Amino acid sequence: MSLNANIPQGPLAEKWTKHKFNLKLVNPANKRKYDIIVVGTGLAGASAAATLAELGYNVKAFCFQDSPRRAHSIAAQGGINAAKNYQNDGDSVYRLFYDTIKGGDYRAREANVYRLAEVSVNIIDQCVAQGVPFAREYGGLLDNRSFGGAQVSRTFYARGQTGQQLLLGAYSALNRQIHKGKVKMYTRHEMLDVVKIDGHARGIVTRNLINGEIDTHAGHAVLLCTGGYSNVFYLSTNAIGSNVTAAWRAHKRGAYFANPCYTQIHPTCIPVTGDHQSKLTLMSESLRNDGRVWAPKTVEIAEKLRKKEITAAEVAEDDRDYFLERKYPAFGNLVPRDVASRNAKEMVDEGKGVGGSGFAVFLDFADAIKRMGEDTVRAKYGNLFDMYIQITDENPYKQPMRIYPAVHYTMGGLWVDYNLSTNVPGLYALGECNFSDHGANRLGASALMQGLADGYFVIPYTLGDYLATIGPKPVDKNHPAFAETKQDVINYVNKLLALKGTKTVNEYHRDLGHIMWEYCGMARTEEGLTKAKQLIKDLKADFWRNAIVTGENEEINNALERAGRVADFIELGELMVTDALMRRESCGGHFRLESQTEEGEALRDDENFAFAAAWEFKGENIEEELHKEELIFENVKLAQRNYK
Amino acid sequence: MSNGNMNLTLKVWRQQDSKTAGKFVTYKAEHISPDMSFLEMLDVVNESIMLKGEEPIYFDHDCREGICGMCSLYINGRPHGPKRAITTCQLHMRSFKDGQTITIEPWRAAAFPVIKDLAVDRSAFDRIQQAGGYISINTGGVPDANEIPIPKVIADEAFNSATCIGCGACVAACKNASAMLFVSAKVSQLGMLPQGQTERYSRVQSMVAQMDEEGFGNCTNTGACEAECPKEITLTNIARMNNDFFSAKFFREAHANDIAE
Amino acid sequence: MSEFKQTFNSSLGKKLIMALTGLFLCTFLIVHLSGNLSLFNHDHGYAFNAYANFMTHFPPIRVVSYLLYLSIIVHSVYALILTINNRKARPVSYASGNDSPQSWSAKNMGILGSILLVFIVIHMKDFWFKYHQEDFSENAEYVIPYKEYKKDLVSGELLSARDLPPGKYNYAVFTEGNVETMIAKDLYQTVEIAFKQWWYVLFYVVALGALSFHLLHGFQSSFRTLGWVHRRYNGIIYQIGVWLFAIIIPLGFAAMPVVYYLTR
Structure with missing residues (x-):
């Protein structure tokens, strides 16, 4: 089956406008005859649910948290991009489009990215009108900061918690619709399957996390806004609950999963302290503006540091290797995320890692403090330093910080066309859950933009077209597909509950994380990936033999929830490895050691791999089938990234 | 598994569900590393409980970086434990002594019924927000963002109120189980901003009415909420809300149900 | 009218009543203390007795005094209602207590208030009631001469x-x-007799201690309840609450029994 992305014809800048005109509309009186299911209440989900309800549709929204406000969008720190050009510094929709395509290493769809840049300006207006307290200048107008991968200041921010403020804005819009009765909110509900009738998505199966009740919900369309899958690595900056289950179950019901191997690894996270660690904490990239990254020159010194025989301050200047400055004299410590991360891993692999575990390099502020004074450093980075002290109990004013890369975003996801529809009619994917706009690498402050663009300004138009096509006839909840899918879920849950082995689900998750990080992390090789594939297969087999799941279904059962999610992560892990093996090039967050320039940069192979890889599930333990969506670049010229 | 050198005794509240009576159960937490977060320490205890085939301790948590507001836990007489301005997930075991006994309880409030062990139902907070914690605008058709200049001092103050993560520590800490700090933070944020003026006086009435309906206690300005708030929301918000409320009730035309539509 | 009822039935409305009655009682304390300072005159109670008569017979003051009695009753009754509500809001208390940082007085307003109520009842029985006693028959229990x-x-x-x-x-x-x-x-004489008993003096000192802590929190809290806060005035209100209401007034009142006990 060839993939049709339904990209509208015409010049790039007119595509969305023309497309909006060509889309069918649903008559206002008919809107109330449609039921829409929205799974997930992060930026994409909450904004979509609220906006669709405002239009008049009946919306059922689901989240696994105790409140829609807690979705993990809330944790985004930095900001949100928009081509407002308020700073008069030469920004434009086209420039934002261009930066995003380039930042994504030319692996995103031009038309989608252009639309994203186009609606970015509306997002800021919308959020301000909702009362989102963005940072302001003394004159009362909005402030902007600059962010990686751009030469203009176009990032709007709300101190270090832009994500929470934007989510609270969308949540307030959602609350208004709940109050009006247009949205029915189901909290502590987890989606476990998609119900398909005649090839169209017509509902979902959920489990009530309080009492275990497994239920079906019918709708004319299902919107998955369930976020990314970084937790496949066990340790990531994602929330503990973030999972791939909704997207994965949809995948197993026929939705293609695109570019699963594209993961973004953030260089400045607080390193792991031990096996007990449950999550990694990200610190803003801005630290690299003034901090110098280094590792000891020799393994011996590193060894002494690990054993705490000497302190970092005691390492002589000559014994330090400022490896980023050494290798990349032009950009120095400010090389892009992927480059900085990979180099830190190299140091650790050579045995030069520091900290108790050896999985860290130093980020040193001694020079900055000498240059600017401690007070200036405190004013600039105080909150980050506090966070670091809180977690590590070490004082970065006195000794260098220890940092290590961590996974924090996944560019891959369910394949969607220009209308955000998956290949299953009636099933849509929004936000990080889909694969669409960031290509092989996402720029800072673009995730929030995409989630809200999809929810506020794209889906309300494109969904109407589909709904108008199928007509407002109610979905028949008595259709056998509902009972059958529900029974499938019950069987699956029972299968999990029957696991009475000797190893906790958490341990399997940790094992999976080790495999993924080692072989499908920052640097990937044919050999490693091949090995990983077998390791994951073995892990999966062992899981279904030897895992332990306590308790029953009819209660709050964390072990059961985790088991289902980890089982899905294991399957996804295998697909990620398959995808990474297939893509014999390096691009953005996907770095194949076999494909690099002489300077060690990611080397793309545009001739053979300028496509989005969409994988089709063919059945348990059967290799998935690859479908290619060729990426056609009519407006930008493909070029090699260079940061020397 | 874990390789630390701290050994602790935990007195943990266990309760099957909202209908069953609960009780304290004592657990040993052994070989705990001071670098663990409090929740990671509980993870370790849970792993050992599960390996015995027993049911793990249930507690709410998600982001583990102090922003989602999902984690709770009343630890040794204080919500979010002994340290200031952090959530439980940001609390580390180095804040405790080897050999210490730690009592862990759920938030206690009639409006926050226990759903299992240490987790409570905080949907009352959602219902208060649904009653009016928003600006009634639809998507699209809004003015340009810079058409509404807002003095920096107002924007900053509104932001301070907006930092609330809705964890409920204020209710847990208050001797009266009052939700005033939470409600007032939202009322203040929107009441201070120009965008929120249109519904300012109806909003405060609706939200206070819902707060009362949920069965929270009354504020006596003890300040425990402010002291325990992980985001350091100030008592001033409460006074601001009171002012708006009385102003609405005695001097304005706005009615609580204006917002209901 | 029902809207007013609704307002005063809300949690904030009840608190408004507490704040307003509380503040009114505070102003009364200033008047009461300044009048009672005449106890320190060496005039055999001339000024004090004149003042006592003025307070009980001047018509506008009598109206105010009824408001005062009402305030005491309303303040106490609402305190009771609010306390019951607050108890209901936390049906299961914490096994590990409450160690959240907060002032002792704020935490114990109920106990402090109860002490004050007992004090007011006894105080009024011994002075106000006796003063108003008009039974001059043989078997009258106690008549102020x-x-x-x-x-x-x-x-x-x-x-x-x-x-x-x-x-x-x-x-x-x-x-x-x-x-x-x-x-x-001659109410003055009654005062003299009362303040000769050490336990009576002690009771007064304890009660006025309670008053001090009650007002230490109560005065500034009432401004918060009314919503009258502004960074420019918060400091002043706090200082008045501490110095005038928590120190000067209770100290002034407490000085009377103590001085009388020690000197007369």
Whole structure:
């Protein structure tokens, strides 16, 4: 089956406008005859649910948290991009489009990215009108900061918690619709399957996390806004609950999963302290503006540091290797995320890692403090330093910080066309859950933009077209597909509950994380990936033999929830490895050691791999089938990234 | 598994569900590393409980970086434990002594019924927000963002109120189980901003009415909420809300149900 | 009208009542203390007894005094209602107690208030009730006697102070030449007798200690409840709450029994 992305014809800048005109509309009186299911209440989900309800549709929204406000969008720190050009510094929709395509290493769809840049300006207006307290200048107008991968200041921010403020804005819009009765909110509900009738998505199966009740919900369309899958690595900056289950179950019901191997690894996270660690904490990239990254020159010194025989301050200047400055004299410590991360891993692999575990390099502020004074450093980075002290109990004013890369975003996801529809009619994917706009690498402050663009300004138009096509006839909840899918879920849950082995689900998750990080992390090789594939297969087999799941279904059962999610992560892990093996090039967050320039940069192979890889599930333990969506670049010229 | 050198005794509240009576159960937490977060320490205890085939301790948590507001836990007489301005997930075991006994309880409030062990139902907070914690605008058709200049001092103050993560520590800490700090933070944020003026006086009435309906206690300005708030929301918000409320009730035309539509 | 009812039934409305009655009682304390300072005059109670009569007979003051009694009752009743509500809001208490940082007085307003209520009842029974007792029959339990003062209006010197024999008198002031004669109930004597007992003095000191802590929190809290906060005035209100209401006023009141016990 060839993939049709339904990209509208015409010049790039007119595509969305023309497309909006060509889309069918649903008559206002008919809107109330449609039921829409929205799974997930992060930026994409909450904004979509609220906006669709405002239009008049009946919306059922689901989240696994105790409140829609807690979705993990809330944790985004930095900001949100928009081509407002308020700073008069030469920004434009086209420039934002261009930066995003380039930042994504030319692996995103031009038309989608252009639309994203186009609606970015509306997002800021919308959020301000909702009362989102963005940072302001003394004159009362909005402030902007600059962010990686751009030469203009176009990032709007709300101190270090832009994500929470934007989510609270969308949540307030959602609350208004709940109050009006247009949205029915189901909290502590987890989606476990998609119900398909005649090839169209017509509902979902959920489990009530309080009492275990497994239920079906019918709708004319299902919107998955369930976020990314970084937790496949066990340790990531994602929330503990973030999972791939909704997207994965949809995948197993026929939705293609695109570019699963594209993961973004953030260089400045607080390193792991031990096996007990449950999550990694990200610190803003801005630290690299003034901090110098280094590792000891020799393994011996590193060894002494690990054993705490000497302190970092005691390492002589000559014994330090400022490896980023050494290798990349032009950009120095400010090389892009992927480059900085990979180099830190190299140091650790050579045995030069520091900290108790050896999985860290130093980020040193001694020079900055000498240059600017401690007070200036405190004013600039105080909150980050506090966070670091809180977690590590070490004082970065006195000794260098220890940092290590961590996974924090996944560019891959369910394949969607220009209308955000998956290949299953009636099933849509929004936000990080889909694969669409960031290509092989996402720029800072673009995730929030995409989630809200999809929810506020794209889906309300494109969904109407589909709904108008199928007509407002109610979905028949008595259709056998509902009972059958529900029974499938019950069987699956029972299968999990029957696991009475000797190893906790958490341990399997940790094992999976080790495999993924080692072989499908920052640097990937044919050999490693091949090995990983077998390791994951073995892990999966062992899981279904030897895992332990306590308790029953009819209660709050964390072990059961985790088991289902980890089982899905294991399957996804295998697909990620398959995808990474297939893509014999390096691009953005996907770095194949076999494909690099002489300077060690990611080397793309545009001739053979300028496509989005969409994988089709063919059945348990059967290799998935690859479908290619060729990426056609009519407006930008493909070029090699260079940061020397 | 874990390789630390701290050994602790935990007195943990266990309760099957909202209908069953609960009780304290004592657990040993052994070989705990001071670098663990409090929740990671509980993870370790849970792993050992599960390996015995027993049911793990249930507690709410998600982001583990102090922003989602999902984690709770009343630890040794204080919500979010002994340290200031952090959530439980940001609390580390180095804040405790080897050999210490730690009592862990759920938030206690009639409006926050226990759903299992240490987790409570905080949907009352959602219902208060649904009653009016928003600006009634639809998507699209809004003015340009810079058409509404807002003095920096107002924007900053509104932001301070907006930092609330809705964890409920204020209710847990208050001797009266009052939700005033939470409600007032939202009322203040929107009441201070120009965008929120249109519904300012109806909003405060609706939200206070819902707060009362949920069965929270009354504020006596003890300040425990402010002291325990992980985001350091100030008592001033409460006074601001009171002012708006009385102003609405005695001097304005706005009615609580204006917002209901 | 029902809207008013609704307002005062809300949690904020009830708190408004607490704040307003509380503040009204605070203002009364200032008047009460300044009047009672005449106890420190060495005039055999001349000024004090005149003041007592004024307070109980001047019509506008009488109206205010009824408001005062009402305030005490309303403040107490609402405190009780709010306390019951607050208990209901936390049906299961914490096994590990409550160690959240907060002032002791804020945490114990109920206990402090209860002490004050007991004090007010006893205080009013011993002074206010006796003062208002008009039963002059043989078997009357305790009747405050009358006293006759003669004062030189030119020099301002008190010429004589004479206890009148038991019987029924009326308050009267008349002038003959330069000499003013006043016949008044001798509440002063009652005070003197009361403050001679050490346990009574101790009770007063304890109660006024409670008053101090009650107002330490109560005064500034009432401004918060009313919503009257502004960074420019918060400091002033706090200082008034601490210095005037938590220190000067309770100290002033407590000084009376203590000084009387020690010196008379």
